[in-house]
Amino acid sequence: MKKKHKVIGITGGIASGKSTVSDYIKSKGYPVLDADIYARKVVEPGSQGLKEIVEAFGEAALNEDGTMNRQQVGSIIFNDPKKRAILNGITHPIIRQKMNEDRDFYLQTTHVFQDIPLLFENGLERQMDEVIVVYVDRAVQIKRLMTRNNMSEADAISRIESQMSLDEKKDRASVVFDNTGTIETLYKQIDDYLQELS
Secondary structure: OOOOOOEEEEEEOOOOOHHHHHHHHHHOOOOEEEHHHHHHHOOOOOOHHHHHHHHHHOHHHEOOOOOEOHHHHHHHHHOOHHHHHHHHHHHHHHHHHHHHHHHHHHHOOOOEEEEOOOOOOOOHHHHOOEEEEEEOOHHHHHHHHHHHHOOOHHHHHHHHHOOOOHHHHHHHOOEEEEOOOOHHHHHHHHHHHHHHHO
């Protein structure tokens, strides 16, 4: 019987090291479909997604060069859940469709990883065979975020608290990579996992 290739979700919290994990898995030859990259593609100039955004939010949603005015759209949706729902209603289906097409293409030959920051928040774990959570303890997460984004401790904490907690994500994961230690320790966990997978 032919062994089925798996769809594996990768998620984590801000500054937990999710991109590091995705990049390393990619370097090992596996396809990693990054939701953020698809999100940028669906609002490229001339795209159907951008056209619908302009219809919903007006010309102010556009920069002079025809690209999406992220700042403007961001400030509209930031304080308005209804407007945020409209934006998500435009972009999410297109992102999902494109990701699913690529996923199905790669699945014919290999396991496919999907890097999705809000995987649990959007109820996408049901579409995965396994979910990897990149975990880091809270103190380390705060410190890394302060360093990376040049933030005060208070700002870092409020950014972290605006997300589902890493402890909750960890409890819901099928696999946990603990990124509290060194990068070598992290890579070793990934290597062991990939070896089991293949």
